Amino acid sequence: MDVIDRNMLAILQRDARITISELSKELALSRPSVAERLHRLQEKGVIEEFTARVSLPALGKDILLVILVSGLKVSIEDFEQFVKKEEEIIECHRVTGEVSYYLKAAVSNMNSMRLLIDRLIPYGSINTSTVLASPVPYRHLVP
Incomplete structure (x- = not known):
């Protein structure tokens, strides 16, 4: 390059x-x-796709969450299948350490947040944080 x-x-x-x-x-x-x-x-796979970045608030998704999942109570495959079906979860990362997964979710209100957390609870220990601000919401990468 x-x-x-x-x-x-x-x-x-x-x-x-x-x-x-x-x-x-x-x-x-x-x-x-x-x-x-x-x-x-x-x-070469340097460019994976061309896409549009959409404003979450413009779609009515005013609350951004970071959810830590640890102590899985089901198989990795079962959890990942569940997460792939949950439209409010916009990112999922399997990580090393005490936490098994970091999830990023966008919801419209507190009730939607509660319902999402309730759906996640059967899968493991859930720790949720609400994003207050994003000083670096996305970074362009150039080698």
């Missing part, structure tokens, strides 16, 4: 909807060259 690839990644993370023409102008490369580099970065 060279400087041009890094610049391309930075631009694409700012605006994944940029056209090949606009990208070629910003990088001072021909459109075929930009398209080839873009395709190569996708083939």
Whole structure:
């Protein structure tokens, strides 16, 4: 990966909807060259997908939670199947240490939070924190 690839990644993370023409102008490369580099970065798995980041509050999900799950009472497979089906859980990370999983969830109100916690309780020990602020909600990565 060279400087041009890094610049391309930075631009694409700012605006994944940029056209090949606009990208070629910003990088001072021909459109075929930009398209080839873009395709190569996708083939290598550097670019996994193009997506839209959605505002949680705009969707009525005003409460962001970080949930720690420890002491699983079911198999890993059963827990992970449950988590995959729960639409309010927007991230799930299996980790090392005393805590088994870190979950990130977005809910619309306190009642939704209570119901989610109630659904999680049969799976293990649950410790929930409400996010007050996110100084770094997402970071663009460039190698």
